[in-house]
Amino acid sequence: MALQWIARTPGAPETWDFVEYEPPAPAEGEVTIRVRAAGVNPADAKHVAGPRAGVEFPAAIGYEVSGELTAIGPNTSIGSGATSVGDEVVAFRVRGGYSTQLTVPAEKVFAKPTTLTHAEASNLLLVGTTAAEMLAVTGAAPGETILLHGASGAVGVSVLQQARLRGIRVIGTAGENRFDEVHRFGGVPVRYGDGLADRVRDAAGGPIAAALDAVGTDEAVDVSLDLVADRRRIVTIAAFGRAGADGILAIAGSMPASTRFRDEVRAELIALAQNGDLVVPVARTFALDQAPEAHRLLATGHPGGKLALIPDA
Numbered sequence: 001m002a003l004q005w006i007a008r009t010p011g012a013p014e015t016w017d018f019v020e021y022e023p024p025a026p027a028e029g030e031v032t033i034r035v036r037a038a039g040v041n042p043a044d045a046k047h048v049a050g051p052r053a054g055v056e057f058p059a060a061i062g063y064e065v066s067g068e069l070t071a072i073g074p075n076t077s078i079g080s081g082a083t084s085v086g087d088e089v090v091a092f093r094v095r096g097g098y099s100t101q102l103t104v105p106a107e108k109v110f111a112k113p114t115t116l117t118h119a120e121a122s123n124l125l126l127v128g129t130t131a132a133e134m135l136a137v138t139g140a141a142p143g144e145t146i147l148l149h150g151a152s153g154a155v156g157v158s159v160l161q162q163a164r165l166r167g168i169r170v171i172g173t174a175g176e177n178r179f180d181e182v183h184r185f186g187g188v189p190v191r192y193g194d195g196l197a198d199r200v201r202d203a204a205g206g207p208i209a210a211a212l213d214a215v216g217t218d219e220a221v222d223v224s225l226d227l228v229a230d231r232r233r234i235v236t237i238a239a240f241g242r243a244g245a246d247g248i249l250a251i252a253g254s255m256p257a258s259t260r261f262r263d264e265v266r267a268e269l270i271a272l273a274q275n276g277d278l279v280v281p282v283a284r285t286f287a288l289d290q291a292p293e294a295h296r297l298l299a300t301g302h303p304g305g306k307l308a309l310i311p312d313a
Contacts, residue, residue, distance in 0.1 A: 001021070002020070002022065002099055002100045003018060003019070003099065003100045003288065003311070004020075004021050004098060004099040004102070005017070005018055006019055006058045007057060007059050008057060009057055010049060010051055010052075010057065011048070011049070012045070013291060017058075021099075023099075024103050025103070026071050026072060026073035026103050026106075027073050028075050028076055029073055029076055029105060030073040030104065031071065031073060031083075031089075031103070031104065031106045032070050033068065033069060033101065033102055034067050034069075034101050035065045035067040035099055035311050036065075036118035036310070036311065036312070037066045037119045037121070037309065038064070038288070039063065039066075039097070039306065040123075040286075040291075040294045040295065040307040040308060040309060042298060043126065043253065044062055044063055044097075045061075045295050047061070048061060060095050060096030061097070061291070062097025062098035062309075063094065064090065064091065064093070064122055064124075064125055065090070065094065066088070066090045066091075066118040066119075066121035066122040067118065068087065068088050068089065069083060069086060070085060071085065072085060073106065076106045078109040079108065079109055079266070080110040080111045080267065081111075083111070087111065088111070088112040088118075089111060090112045090121045090122065091110075092110075092125040092266060093262075093263075094108055100311045110266060110267065110270050111270070113273040113274040114274065115275075115276055116279075116280060118308075118310075119310065120280040120308075121273075122308050123154070123308060124269065124270070124273055124278070124280050125262075125270075126253070127154045127155045127157075127306070128162075128265075128269040128278065129261070129266065129269065130253070131158035131159040132158075132261075132262075132265045132268075132269065133251055133261050134214075135159065135162060135163060137235050138210035138211075138212060138233045139210065139233060140163065140209065140212075141168070141209075142167035143167060143168075143169075144169070144209040145169040145170075145204050145207070145208055146210045146212060147170075147172075147173075147204075147208050147211040147227060147228070148171065149211070149215045149217075149220035149224070150173065150174075150213070150214035150215040151172025152174040152189075153214055154306050156182075157281060159214070160185035160187045161185050161186070161279070162272075169188070170186065170187040170188065171187070171190055171200050171203050172187035173190055173215075173220070174189050174190075174191070175192070176191055181281075190203050196219060197226050200223065200227060208227040209228070210228060210234065210235075211227065211228045211234045212235055213234070213235065216236060216242075218242070220236075221234075221236065221239050221242045221248070224248070225248075231248050234248040235249040236249070237252065280306055282307070282308055283303050283305030283306060284304070284305075285308045285310050287309070288310065290309070294309060
C-alpha cells in the first residue's frame with residue numbers, strides 16, 4: 001500500500017487527509033513512480049480550496065514530483081524517450097504528487113537532471129515554465145532592461161536565471177534582506193515600498209521595456225503602468241483583477257494557451273538544469289506527513305526558497 005494526501009471536500013490544508021491507497025498498475029502509456037520528493041506550490045492548495053471546474057472530490061493533491069520508475073506500462077516511453085525501471089525521473093502537471101507512489105501518464109514524465117537533488121528537481125518545472133512564459137508573452141529581448149516584481153521569490157529567481165542566459169537585464173524588487181539573492185542570479189535589486197518608481201528609474205538608467213509581476217500588489221501594478229510604455233508588455237501571475245481593469249496581461253497554468261506553452265518548454269528547462277544553467281534553491285524539506293505544516297510556511301509569503309515533501313524522511 002502507498003500513502004497519499006487527499007482533500008475529501010474543498011478546504012484548507014488543515015482539512016486534508018493522509019490515507020492509504022493502492023496505486024493502479026500502469027496501463028499502456030503510463031508509468032508508476034516511487035516518489036522521492038514532491039514540490040510544494042501554492043497551486044496545490046488552491047486546486048482544492050474551493051469548488052473548481054474539472055476537480056472532483058475526493059481529490060488527490062500535488063502537481064510535480066521527482067523519483068524513480070518502479071513499473072512501466074506496455075509499449076510505453078516517457079516524454080524524454082525510452083526508459084527503464086529504476087531510472088530517475090521528474091513528473092509535471094500530475095494529480096496526486098503528495099504520495100509515496102503514483103501512476104501517471106508517461107508523456108508527463110522526463111529524465112531527471114542529474115545535477116539536481118530530488119528536492120530541487122521536484123520544484124523545477126512549475127516555476128520554470130511560469131518564468132519562461134512571463135518572458136515570452138512580454139517579448140523580453142536581448143539587450144533590453146525589464147522590471148521584475150518579486151525577484152527573490154521562486155518564480156523570480158527562475159526569471160533572473162533565464163533572463164541572464166538571454167542577455168536581458170533585470171531590475172528586481174525585493175526586501176533588503178534578500179538583495180544578495182537577487183545579485184546572485186544576475187539581477188539589480190531595488191527595495192519595494194514608497195518611492196519605488198524613482199528607485200527603478202535610477203537603477204535602470206534608461207527605458208524599462210517590460211514588467212513582470214510575481215507578487216500581485218497594487219504597488220507592483222501601478223509602478224509597472226508608470227514605467228512601461230506598452231501595457232501589452234506588462235504581465236502578472238497574481239493581480240488578475242487589475243489585469244482586466246488596466247489592460248495588462250495575466251497568465252495562469254490552467255489557461256489553454258499557458259498549458260500548451262508550458263508543455264513545449266519542459267524539455268528545454270530540463271536541459272538547462274542538466275547543463276548547470278538553471279538551479280532551484282530549496283529552503284527547507286518536510287516529511288510527507290507534514291504537508292499542512294509546509295503550506296503554513298508557504299502561506300506566510302516568506303519561505304526563503306522552495307519547499308519539498310520527502311516521503312522517506
